[in-house]
Amino acid sequence: MPLPPDIRHGGNKACYSPMLDYVKLPTPEAFESSEDYYSTTFHEMIHSTGHASRVGRKGILEPSYFGSHEYSKEELVAEMGAAFLCGYAGIEQRTIGNSAAYIAGWLKALKNDKTLLIHAAAQAQHASDYILNRKRGEGEQIDEPIA
Template sequence: MFHELVHSTGHEKRLKRGLGERLAPFGSPDYSKEELVAELGSAFLCAAAGISPPTIEQSAAYLDGWTLSLKGDIRLVIRAAGRGQRAADHIRGVIFDAPAAAAE
């Protein structure tokens, strides 16, 4: 559920991650990047909710599959983690100062 909620934050009226009418094709780099954001955001939400480590271990295995298709981007995990954290914060209603929230 958290994974899908994080996807929903990418909409133009929320956090604007470029999830418009034309979605990236399955397996493409853009698709893989959004999956990484969703899974990291989900992991942050699981931690906030106190959901158990076996669920987080399952997420780690899922993430491993997507990272294989994204080897060339050395800053990918940092960007995806930031976007995932922003999505988790958005879902939880956490608001920061505008400059901090806009930074990437």
């Protein structure tokens, strides 16, 4: 991943701090399985791609409150991106149930936005491509922000 955030371990909550640009995770031993640890890590790393120094995303660049449309959309992007990365890592069969339930919960919060799933999937793919340092097709740039 180009320009990765700092990753810190400790505490009992996973989060990404956009202001300080770091991912905080419980220690790997705190998770039920290594797949759960990596799925959570991927989720927070997808959030970190929203930072202005990476791909930039409204849900990270602009402050939003828990449960707001932008917050909900960002959570959907992060979980979909984490699912893509779990698939790439070959651990999706161990994490798909949790991911599906998490995504379903955020989709309920966004039920009135008919285009959301397509936009979120595109942003999640863009974020996971950034983490994997995959270049886009000719004429496309991977580092341009998605609104």
